[in-house]
Amino acid sequence: MINQNPPTPAAPAALRTLGILGSGKGSNFAAILRAIQAGALKARVGLVLSDNPHAGILDLGRAAGIEVGTIDEPRFKTRLSPEVERETVQRLLRAGVDLVVLAGYMRMVKEPLLAAFPGRILNIHPSLLPKFPGLESWRQALEAGESETGCTVHWVDAGMDTGPVIAQERVPILPSDSPESLHARIQEAEHRILPRVLAKICA
Numbered sequence: 001m002i003n004q005n006p007p008t009p010a011a012p013a014a015l016r017t018l019g020i021l022g023s024g025k026g027s028n029f030a031a032i033l034r035a036i037q038a039g040a041l042k043a044r045v046g047l048v049l050s051d052n053p054h055a056g057i058l059d060l061g062r063a064a065g066i067e068v069g070t071i072d073e074p075r076f077k078t079r080l081s082p083e084v085e086r087e088t089v090q091r092l093l094r095a096g097v098d099l100v101v102l103a104g105y106m107r108m109v110k111e112p113l114l115a116a117f118p119g120r121i122l123n124i125h126p127s128l129l130p131k132f133p134g135l136e137s138w139r140q141a142l143e144a145g146e147s148e149t150g151c152t153v154h155w156v157d158a159g160m161d162t163g164p165v166i167a168q169e170r171v172p173i174l175p176s177d178s179p180e181s182l183h184a185r186i187q188e189a190e191h192r193i194l195p196r197v198l199a200k201i202c203a
């Protein structure tokens with residue numbers, strides 16, 4: 001007998017929508033896109049925002065057909081004013097973003113963004129936190145005479161690179177390393193670890 005009313009297949013789980021904030025060339029964003037294209041990361045990118053109108057990350061987003069935009073904040077260099085951060089939140093929400101990724105975003109995140117995405121903002125940092133928070137961590141590690149450094153993916157809180165660590169990858173420091181060569185090797189590790197963490201969160 002033919003079943004006239006076959007059971008409805010379970011609806012596929014909704015794809016997580018990522019919102020990317022970045023200030024630079026966007027190589028971590030490119031790694032995220034590669035993971036999505038390869039099917040390893042089940043997510044979509046809804047919006048890419050940069051506080052630097054000339055950032056390469058915006059070109060990468062445009063080339064991938066993703067909505068991009070700039071955050072205009074002439075008053076401060078290391079954070080957004082509350083009004084501009086609230087407007088940034090609205091843009092992320094309008095794009096359907098439910099997970100925010102700081103991919104080379106060079107400003108502190110404040111209350112409006114933290115409150116709108118509680119426990120849903122993560123950051124990639126080029127050191128083994130809690131060692132060497134802040135700027136140019138690879139240079140800090142080199143100047144401190146360390147034999148290894150690495151990178152960290154962590155949840156974002158109100159501190160500077162202080163939120164709970166999700167994953168880390170170690171990178172040895174070679175006697176021949178310059179700040180640039182060390183940063184380049186740390187970035188290779190970043191491009192492995194960030195998509196992997198995202199894939200687990202979005203699975």
Ligand code: GRF
Nearest residue numbers: 024025026027028104124126
């Ligand atoms: C990365 O080293 C990241 O750890 C730091 O900023 C850099 C961004 O690089 N927060 P890119 O723009 O993703 O290439």
